């Protein structure tokens with residue numbers, strides 16, 4: 285049996301929809317992009333949002349829009365995908381990397397408080413794999429120190445905190461639509477915010493700096509980071525059935541939890557209090573993680589590591605603008621021990637039973653057999 289880690293769920297109506305789009309001849313950014321933006325706005329409850337070519341370019345544009353000064357600092361968690369901090373690094377900003385919690389994988393607020401200074405202007409917390417941030421704590425710190433929150437919610441469309449959807453709580457929330465995410469546009473990202481003025485600026489920036497006020501005026505110096513109608517069409521197709529996708533994924537996750545919580549040597553990612561995880565990824569920690577991945581893959585199951593400890597990678601290790609705060613032990617532990625298991629809407633109970641059977645087999649191997 286061959287089991288992928290993730291698989292997009294796109295309904296068959298896409299074939300007709302694509303034909304219709306091709307007939308219009310309008311393949312660049314257009315009405316479909318606008319419609320997708322409105323649907324995400326409705327879904328998340330934010331005031332406005334703007335689509336980009338990816339979450340990474342969306343993050344880049346938001347950072348650019350903040351006009352940070354030379355000595356301003358950005359704080360970000362050390363356990364993530366490099367894209368959380370690479371836009372800041374590209375613009376030569378100073379980034380402080382802090383540790384995360386060992387069980388929910390999200391940014392540690394004690395570490396945040398310890399490392400905040402008057403120079404801290406931005407915090408980029410990551411809601412890891414769809415697990416909500418603890419906003420009660422984060423907003424308290426924001427009130428005290430006044431930083432801007434750009435939530436890297438690349439994996440978190442559909443996550444709720446105190447029954448409120450992610451997208452309308454942070455100053456800026458960035459979603460990704462890469463094919464491993466719960467809905468995909470091939471490549472794509474969105475910035476959601478209640479700051480409509482800033483969204484207007486971002487809309488100009490990603491479209492060559494163009495403002496259409498009757499005639500075309502290039503108001504700011506911009507670039508081209510537009511999401512095409514083609515990409516947006518895929519997003520529209522899936523956002524309409526997203527709640528159905530989420531429900532099915534939750535059922536699959538519940539089966540994983542029921543089975544895997546019996547193993548005392550496995551830890552399942554803890555869900556933040558008062559929130560609902562959107563499970564872009566179902567992740568556990570276990571010993572001999574790399575051997576587990578090799579074993580699962582040898583049986584046709586695509587398992588994957590969780591995230592990286594960013595401080596261990598040359599791009600950041602050797603960069604004078606990156607400051608490592610504290611020992612970062614939890615992020616280093618998680619980078620070595622997290623295992624993402626297959627999870628997708630179409631997953632059958634047979635497929636899931638097979639994953640569990642093979643994982644159980646691996647766990648029951650004697651130490652010297654785990655090669």
Ligand SMILES: Cc1ncc(COP(=O)(O)O)c(C=O)c1O
Pocket residue numbers: 338339340341364365367368410436438439459460461462472473
């Ligand atoms: C936490 C996080 N941030 C950002 C990104 C980048 O997203 P994109 O591929 O849409 O640029 C990813 C991609 O997986 C991610 O996991």
